[in-house]
Amino acid sequence: MSTSNLIQDLINGTLLGGLYALIAVGYTMVYGILRLINFAHGDILMMGVYFSFYFIAALTMPWWLGFIVGIVGAGVLGFMVERIAYRPLRSAPRISSLITAIGMSFFLESLAVVVFGGIPKSFNLYPTFFSKILIIGHTRIQVLTFFILAVTFLLMFVLIWLLYKTKIGIAMRAISVDIPTTSLMGANVDNIIGLTFIIGSMLAATSGIMWAMRYPQVQPYMGFVPGLKAFIAAVIGGIGSVPGALVGGFLLGMVEILIVGFFPNLAGYRDAFAYVILIVLLMFRPSGIFKVYSEQKV
Amino acid sequence: MKRVSVKMxxxxxxxxxxxxGFFLLFANNSFGDYWSRIITLIAIYAIMAVSYTLVNGVTGIFSLxxxxxxxxxxxxxxxxxxxxxxxxxxxxxxxLIWPLNSIQMGFLPATIIGGIxxxxxxxxxxxxxxxxTGDYFAIATLAFAEIIRIxxxxxxxxxxxxLGLKGIPSYTTIWWSWGWLLVTIVVIGSLKFSSYGRALRALSEDTVAARAMGINVFRHQLMAFVVSGFFAGIGGALYAHWLTTIDPRPTSLGIMLTFYVLIMIVLGGLGSISGAVLGAIFFAIAAQWLRIVESPMNLFGLKIPGIPGMSMLIFATVFILIMLFWRRGIMGKRELSWQLFYNFFLKEAGDRN
Incomplete structure (x- = not known):
């Protein structure tokens, strides 16, 4: 593989990894607090992309406003999903909320098929400026790539600041260690869990919109596989840990691109890498890179 | 309370x-092609659901x-x-590679090999x-299923x-599917009520306590998982010869199918074999019935266009409602039995006499 190809792959890997990382944050925060794999997370992402698609295409709004509407819409949707489907089951056996989450994912997908139609639509609603190609040395890079990388890193810094420097962030981290104690400290548990869902969904929708810009398509099942892989990224990083999810996302994206880069005849199996990594990891180091405190009660 | 005797x-x-059997004979001869196919499908779904409930309901581990x-x-x-x-x-x-390109065998051995x-x-x-354990097991099995599909x-x-396989002979008749369903119910039913089954149910209640009682958790769960896999394979073999075309899209033999079977067993009540059968019957009939929603219709002179995907939306909504308000499903963990019928219909009359 030539150097310029390698650089190209590294950039693409970082890009894909960043998109996974933004989705993975929502999984890891929800799992950290509720011990729930939020299967609907990827589908909330998909709904966010559809919101912005129709807002721009049907209401002829400027593209940036459409993106913001999609992201906010996904946040509201995430909050509603938690309120309607997960909160009533918080004290039920954990497997019940997992089944409900699967049902919710199925529900959102079929809702999108009914409301938006099952046929994939081309998502090319951003200014042509983004599709310009810069040639640096022998490497060709789209402007869009820089835009996505910039947004991804900006959001990650905002998130880390929010989690580690603000009162709300401290409450969110505290709640994932011990819910009753945190509520005794005067934090409103329900509000904070709701907020966690809003933040996670908004990050996922941002990632989804950038995903749709990059692989320019939107369809009802677009969220499922990225969602599953982002969950795997969260497991790689150590589920429950936000920095872990970010690192795991980048690692997974890089591995996926580089394996195909070095062994092009494995391209058909690309989607299987993540699953193989997940299984191997669960066998030998289920706690991931960043081990998170956990206890098992008898 | 009077017990229904073993002989009875x-x-x-x-x-x-x-x-x-007589009902099926009648159905096969006089219901026409369309309904015969649906009745066949019911049994195929039921085989998948019963084998799934052995893992997800009886054993209490959650496979996807x-x-x-x-x-x-x-x-x-x-x-x-x-x-x-x-x-x-x-x-x-x-x-096609060597041994497979020169083999052609009958339906029964092919089905059994498929199961094995x-x-x-x-x-x-x-x-x-x-x-x-728990959701990690669920996600790992989901990952394995996706790997198989890829x-x-x-x-x-x-x-x-x-491209998938085309032109599979349509061997699956009412007799094959209902016959295999009977075998499935007998095997998984006797498993559930054997000492193995009691151990499995103990595991599903409390793994730690069961382990303390000397139950080898891993071996019991693995055995249930393999038996479930066998009958899933049988169900798959029958399904392939019912569909006559199969391909590895996620919507045909992928995660979507797991969702459907999950709906059946949740509706029927996780852990109940008769519940799984009832769930499969409801699902298959409702899926046919809901086709009305997806095809255009004429209601009081109003032309209502069909809404593609509507039936799945209704299923998903019902599924979530069941999980929120009716988590035990039709049967809960119980089984349909003559005793249950007796208690339900005859007990009051008996008390009065």
Whole structure:
């Protein structure tokens, strides 16, 4: 593989990894607090992309406003999903909320098929400026790539600041260690869990919109596989840990691109890498890179 | 309370089975092609649901990999029954590898081999995965099922890859599917009420306590998982010969199928075999009935266009409502039994006398 190809792959890997990382944050925060794999997370992402698609295409709004509407819409949707489907089951056996989450994912997908139609639509609603190609040395890079990388890193810094420097962030981290104690400290548990869902969904929708810009398509099942892989990224990083999810996302994206880069005849199996990594990891180091405190009660 | 005696139970069950046989004979001859196919499908769904509930309900571990085993059974059996000239015609990207391209066998051995291969895959998947618990197990089995699907999609010289298999002989009749359902219910039913089954139910209540009582958790769970995989494979084999075309898209033999079977067992009540059968019956009939919603209709002179995908939306809504408000489903963990009927219909009359 030539150097310029390698650089190209590294950039693409970082890009894909960043998109996974933004989705993975929502999984890891929800799992950290509720011990729930939020299967609907990827589908909330998909709904966010559809919101912005129709807002721009049907209401002829400027593209940036459409993106913001999609992201906010996904946040509201995430909050509603938690309120309607997960909160009533918080004290039920954990497997019940997992089944409900699967049902919710199925529900959102079929809702999108009914409301938006099952046929994939081309998502090319951003200014042509983004599709310009810069040639640096022998490497060709789209402007869009820089835009996505910039947004991804900006959001990650905002998130880390929010989690580690603000009162709300401290409450969110505290709640994932011990819910009753945190509520005794005067934090409103329900509000904070709701907020966690809003933040996670908004990050996922941002990632989804950038995903749709990059692989320019939107369809009802677009969220499922990225969602599953982002969950795997969260497991790689150590589920429950936000920095872990970010690192795991980048690692997974890089591995996926580089394996195909070095062994092009494995391209058909690309989607299987993540699953193989997940299984191997669960066998030998289920706690991931960043081990998170956990206890098992008898 | 009067107990229904063992002898009475046996007689009533035999009458029920023979009666159902006559009903199926009648249905097969006079219901027409369309409904015969639906009745066949009900039994196929029921086989998948009963085998799924053995793992997800009785054993209390939560697998999301059922469609993977169904796919393995479907592909194995289909490759064994496909006529040789059909194979030569379908595999035009890469020819089929040696032993498979010259074999053609009957439906029964093909189905059984399909089940055995699926059981073997269940062993390979279960052996490492069962060291995990709870949702990690669920996600690991889901990952395995996806790997199986992706491998099927890419092995052009074995499975014909994304093109799928066409022209599978439509061997699955009412008799085959309901016959296999009877076998499935008898085997999984006796398993559930054997000492193994009691151990499994103990595990599902409290793993730690069961382990303390000397139950080998891993071996019991693995055994249930393999048996479940076997019947999933049988269900898959019957399904393939019902559909006559199979391909590895996620919507046909992928995660979607796992969702459908999950709906059936949740509706019927997790852990109940008769519940799983009832759930399958409801699902299959409702799916046919809901086709009305998806096709255009004329209501009081108003033309209402069909809404594609509406039936799945209704299923999903019902599914979530069941999880929120009616988590025990139709049967809960109980089984339909003559005792239950007796208590329900005759007890009050008996008390009065």
């Amino acid at each position: 139970n046996f007689i009533l069950t035999t009458i029920l089975v023979i009666g159902s 990999g059922h469609a993977g085993f169904i796919a393995v059974g479907a592909y194995t059996a289909a490759l064994l029954t496909l006529p040789i000239h059909q194979k030569a015609m379908s595999f035009f990207i890469q020819p 291969v699926a059981a073997f895959f269940a062993f390979i998947v279960g052996y490492p995965s069962l060291r995990l 491998v099927i999609q890419n092995s052009y010289s074995i499975t014909n890859g994304a």
